[in-house]
Amino acid sequence: MRISVFGLGYVGCVTAACLAKDGHRVLGVDVTPSKVVRFGRGLPTVVEPRLDALLRRGYRARRLSATADARAAVLATDVSIICVGTPSRRDGSLDLSAVRETAETIGRALTAKTSRHLVILRSTVPPGTAESIILPALGIDGAPTERRIGFVVVPEFLREGTAIADYYHPSFVLVGSADGQPDGNARTVAELFNSTRGPLTWVPYREAEMLKSVCNVFHALKVAFANEIGTLCAALSIDGHALMERFVTDRKLNLSAAYLRPGLPFGGSCLPKDLRMVLHLSNRENCDLPVLRAVMGSNESHLLRTVERITDCGGRRVALDGLAFKSGTDDLRESPLVRIAEHLLGKGYDLKIYDPAVEASRLTGANRQYIEERVPHLSSRLVTTLDELLDRIDVLVVARHRAELLERVARLGRPPRVVDLAGPVPGVEIVVDAVSKPRYPHAVAASAPAPVNLEGA
Numbered sequence: 001m002r003i004s005v006f007g008l009g010y011v012g013c014v015t016a017a018c019l020a021k022d023g024h025r026v027l028g029v030d031v032t033p034s035k036v037v038r039f040g041r042g043l044p045t046v047v048e049p050r051l052d053a054l055l056r057r058g059y060r061a062r063r064l065s066a067t068a069d070a071r072a073a074v075l076a077t078d079v080s081i082i083c084v085g086t087p088s089r090r091d092g093s094l095d096l097s098a099v100r101e102t103a104e105t106i107g108r109a110l111t112a113k114t115s116r117h118l119v120i121l122r123s124t125v126p127p128g129t130a131e132s133i134i135l136p137a138l139g140i141d142g143a144p145t146e147r148r149i150g151f152v153v154v155p156e157f158l159r160e161g162t163a164i165a166d167y168y169h170p171s172f173v174l175v176g177s178a179d180g181q182p183d184g185n186a187r188t189v190a191e192l193f194n195s196t197r198g199p200l201t202w203v204p205y206r207e208a209e210m211l212k213s214v215c216n217v218f219h220a221l222k223v224a225f226a227n228e229i230g231t232l233c234a235a236l237s238i239d240g241h242a243l244m245e246r247f248v249t250d251r252k253l254n255l256s257a258a259y260l261r262p263g264l265p266f267g268g269s270c271l272p273k274d275l276r277m278v279l280h281l282s283n284r285e286n287c288d289l290p291v292l293r294a295v296m297g298s299n300e301s302h303l304l305r306t307v308e309r310i311t312d313c314g315g316r317r318v319a320l321d322g323l324a325f326k327s328g329t330d331d332l333r334e335s336p337l338v339r340i341a342e343h344l345l346g347k348g349y350d351l352k353i354y355d356p357a358v359e360a361s362r363l364t365g366a367n368r369q370y371i372e373e374r375v376p377h378l379s380s381r382l383v384t385t386l387d388e389l390l391d392r393i394d395v396l397v398v399a400r401h402r403a404e405l406l407e408r409v410a411r412l413g414r415p416p417r418v419v420d421l422a423g424p425v426p427g428v429e430i431v432v433d434a435v436s437k438p439r440y441p442h443a444v445a446a447s448a449p450a451p452v453n454l455e456g457a
């Protein structure tokens, strides 16, 4: 394929070299004349292991060339890949002027072209950029049926220093399209990335744009976490390196999908208690650990947000599905659902609660003392069946029995508003459009996606 690569920095130069290695003819474009000259001679514009050799090979095979003439580059190629810089502005936003300028230049050039052309955005951008900047600049509406000009977002995940290996072995190749489905560009995209080992994963534009940054934010969080643990360990005469070496060997809970779904705040008998203990130690040792210090506050904010989502629904009769800190247990200690229930009762809501494990525990006496002494105001609100829970309510808060509850709600003549804390609605598509937030087009679902994050120790 004939490909123009816009921006010959770390991402553009590596992308161009790898595409040439894969047999494509690549025309590099940059606004910096020295980069155009170097790249045009098969020389790297950045320092990166193995890049020199790859470029040399591509150059000798006559697959690499460069130009400063963006319009000519578009007219001479079938695909344009945007890899220009998106640096931080002072206020933290990204400076998208190079992305905008490049897309507009490509858009203008495409008006003079009749053959099909695919534009790929590889730069890191905030969600909404494709819809608000790139599609208008290219003069297309993004509909999957658009035939002459195609556009997809394919964020780059390479790391400098291991860029070529990362290019060929990404965890996934994320492809953003208008509706998140493979569209008319699928064949070209597959051909371009068929030498990379990661699976092609099609998602809506915004998810592709956002996920790239979310990955980097998580990496930053991990570094800060490891450094804070290392600092505290040093103060306690513990070898933090050895400790973290062992920490990362736990692939079941530590380095895994566990605890990584949006849902309820954390709670239970262990997570809050142990976090408080570690913070106490850090105070005692005069170690400032801002990330760990912020965790409890974040959890508290999330709890209040969750209460607001319920009260924003408007009705006064609320049904709460679950009370213990996670399903399958009657443990009520520091359960976020207990806190939510108490907030609602405190505000005068008419509350019903369904939690068979807590109810059984109350009846058998196993945990009766705790329930009667610590949460008598809640135990009187327990109902024993889902039918009772759903009877004459305005709002249903789903945390546990979502499939069963949503199915029952769908059959009701006058369904309550549903605050879904337990996950996306099965079989219901999440719609993302240009201006609004992702939303469920379901009559009863009124809230955020993904499973509950209740598992404690």
Ligand SMILES: NC(=O)c1ccc[n+]([C@@H]2O[C@H](COP(=O)([O-])OP(=O)(O)OC[C@H]3O[C@@H](n4cnc5c(N)ncnc54)[C@H](O)[C@@H]3O)[C@@H](O)[C@H]2O)c1
Residues within 6 Å of the ligand: 006, 007, 008, 009, 010, 011, 012, 029, 030, 031, 032, 035, 083, 084, 085, 086, 098, 101, 102, 122, 123, 124, 125, 156, 157, 158, 159, 160
């Ligand atoms: N560097 C990384 O490790 C990395 C990894 C993944 C993603 N990214 C993202 O990829 C994008 C590019 O990053 P980079 O590190 O390669 O940036 P860079 O600054 O090294 O390169 C950007 C290049 O774009 C050129 N440019 C600017 N305006 C242009 C225009 N209008 N037309 C053509 N060229 C233009 C610049 O001259 C420069 O050579 C950024 O959004 C970045 O966040 C970077």
